[in-house]
Amino acid sequence: MSIVNYLKESILKRLIKVEDGRVKMFGKIDYIMFPGVAMAEFLHQIGKDMGEDYLFDLGYKAGLDGANEMIEKLGLFANSIPTNMNIINSMFETLGFGKMNIKVMHSEDGQILLTLVEHPVIEYAKLKYGNKTRVCALYRGIFSIHAEKDLKVKNCKLIETQCVLKGDAFCEWSSNYFKKSKKT
Ligand SMILES: [Zn+2]
Numbered sequence: 161m162s163i164v165n166y167l168k169e170s171i172l173k174r175l176i177k178v179e180d181g182r183v184k185m186f187g188k189i190d191y192i193m194f195p196g197v198a199m200a201e202f203l204h205q206i207g208k209d210m211g212e213d214y215l216f217d218l219g220y221k222a223g224l225d226g227a228n229e230m231i232e233k234l235g236l237f238a239n240s241i242p243t244n245m246n247i248i249n250s251m252f253e254t255l256g257f258g259k260m261n262i263k264v265m266h267s268e269d270g271q272i273l274l275t276l277v278e279h280p281v282i283e284y285a286k287l288k289y290g291n292k293t294r295v296c297a298l299y300r301g302i303f304s305i306h307a308e309k310d311l312k313v314k315n316c317k318l319i320e321t322q323c324v325l326k327g328d329a330f331c332e333w334s335s336n337y338f339k340k341s342k343k344t
Contacts, residue, residue: 196256196280203295204285212294219301220317226302227309236310241267248310256280257299264337270314272307273337275322275330282324282331291326300333307335 161169170176176185185194207215230236230251236244245262253259258279265272276282276299285295300318308316313335322332 200285215297216301219298223302223305
C-alpha cells in the first residue's frame with residue numbers, strides 16, 4: 161500500500177485526524193511524535209526490568225559504531241575540537257536527540273559538563289511516567305561514547321546531576337567535573 165493510500169484509509173477509519181493543526185493518532189498521540197513515543201515505552205520497560213546502569217551500558221555500547229562512523233564519514237580528526245562540537249550539536253538536534261549545550265570541556269583532563277533539553281523521548285517519558293522512569297540513562301550512555309570518541313574526552317562516563325524526569329528544567333550530565341559526585 162502506498163503511503164498516500166495508507167493515510168487516506170487511516171483518515172477514513174478515523175485512526176488519525178487533524179486537531180489543532182496537529183495530526184493525531186487514536187485521537188491522542190501526536191503522529192510525528194510516534195517513533196519517540198514507542199521508544200519511550202520500550203526504554204521505560206527495559207529500565208524497569210534491568211535497571212538504570214544497564215540502560216547506560218546499552219547506550220554506551222550501541223553508540224560506539226555511530227561514534228566511529230562519524231569520525232570516518234565526517235572526517236572529524238581533521239577538525240578542531242570546537243568545530244566537531246558544533247557539528248555534533250547540530251547533527252544530534254536534527255536527528256531528534258534534543259538540544260545539547262556543552263558548558264565546560266577540557267578533553268585532555270577528561271572533563272565535560274553539558275545540559276540537554278527538548279529530547280522527544282525524554283519529554284514523552286516524562287508525560288507518561290513522570291519521575292518513575294529512567295529512560296535518559298540510555299542517552300547518557302550514547303552521549304558518553306560520542307564525547308569520548310568524537311570529542312576526545314578521556315574515559316567519559318557521564319553522570320546525571322539534574323534531570324527533566326525529576327522535574328528539573330534540563331538534564332545535566334558531566335564527567336570528572338564535580339569533585340564530589342552528586343549522583344542520585
Ligand atoms: Zn535525565
